[in-house]
Amino acid sequence: MRQRVLTAVVGLGILAVVMLIFNTPGFNAVISALCILAVYELLSAVKCNKPRGLLVLSLTVAAAVPFTGAYIFASVPRFLSALFAVVLLYFIVLLKGFGTLRAEKAALAFFFALIVPVFFCAAVMLRDSFGMAVGGLYLLWALGAAWLTDTGAYFAGIYLGKHKLAPVISPKKTWEGAAGGILAATFCMALVAFLYSLLMYRLGMPIRVDYLRLLLLTPVFSVIGMFGDLAASAVKRQYGVKDFGTMMPGHGGVMDRFDSVLFTMPSVYIAVCNISVVTLLV
């Protein structure tokens, strides 16, 4: 427990530094590094890290998307060119490893190498579309909906947990924990937004937060985050893996902490592209 809190504190320190470079290409590099670590852990867990070509290709795709995504997605021919090139390369890897590499293994590697960076890339798109002050809170929203839910569910589950939510896939999850997670995320997130808006006011970038929309949408992201957590648990269980890694003492691997973020990040981006929740006042 002490180790868990310590890692969390270090993690929040890193997050603070990341927020300081949010508006620079350094942020793209952080997302790129996150994608590399996440895809590496995922491919290792599902035993798709061999042959070497499959791993190298997947990590290259994961690393490139956060830098090139904005350029690639801006036009249909460009997007199709990139996708076509990547698919050709996966088929070349499949043909080269024909005797040992099954098509379904290659497909699973392709799936993670595509989905992980495209979804995490929503963080970069939040900044590019909404700017520093507004995009920054949206980013914290995606992280908060995931992590505050996890933490709230953990404590609510310990003290109140009785009815199993998914005994086969993830035996420790309870309905009481889920409810506690949603409540904790919703109210703590409103507090985070309030403190963030005070900070932005101080920094000369006043923002207006629509708290009603925030309170109504956070439970949605909270549920989506829990679904992501459950999906990751299902994958881990199928391949007989307890954690995705050991990089973060007490928390497991990077993907153990970011599995729900992988789903909340695109959700927040999609939602705020359609419904305005935070606006810049200047």
Next chain:
Amino acid sequence: MRQRVLTAVVGLGILAVVMLIFNTPGFNAVISALCILAVYELLSAVKCNKPRGLLVLSLTVAAAVPFTGAYIFASVPRFLSALFAVVLLYFIVLLKGFGTLRAEKAALAFFFALIVPVFFCAAVMLRDSFGMAVGGLYLLWALGAAWLTDTGAYFAGIYLGKHKLAPVISPKKTWEGAAGGILAATFCMALVAFLYSLLMYRLGMPIRVDYLRLLLLTPVFSVIGMFGDLAASAVKRQYGVKDFGTMMPGHGGVMDRFDSVLFTMPSVYIAVCNISVVTLLV
């Protein structure tokens, strides 16, 4: 052989009808039907047609892309929303079928359900971007580069074939056949383009064909088509399947005839978005 020629003649008749409705939503429907058949055959071949939910979801995605692609790809939030929704649905299918459905099987179904319609959709994009007269020849180019290569390689292989190209994956292919396929495709395609331009002139839609670029690019598409053929053979061999289906007597399934088209179609689209080969004169 007689059956093979007969099927080919019927197929060319269907192609003529398809060209007549090229400029209507009927063409989107034809591509949609092609995607449904192709994905159905592929999932059956690689044994990803169970559970039922996986098959239904994959066929729905395959059917929808040719109608909605132009709308979805026009904006980044829309594209991300569609991709996110599809990924969520695949994870729901995975969680529901947790005991029997492996993640890698679901990933292979996802791969085919995504790649097949997105690549074939290039046919619709050729029409939408270049109009009827020019887009029509580009479409024939993609089909011609695939089918003329297949036919040329077949006869050249029979009469001249000596050196095996890929003995493990596809024992009947020879280097002599490949060379004959490229030559046949290149020169027959120039003839097709010439006849097509005469027809368009008669129809009051005169076009100008850059024959040098046509002769230089066709071998590239020809090689890409053969690669697609080889990739499909590799998948069939890994799953112990001889043909993808029996719908087209003498030719096998739809995917046996369209495996190289799956790769030439996006190639032609990507190429002509960057290099103009056919232009409308009015």
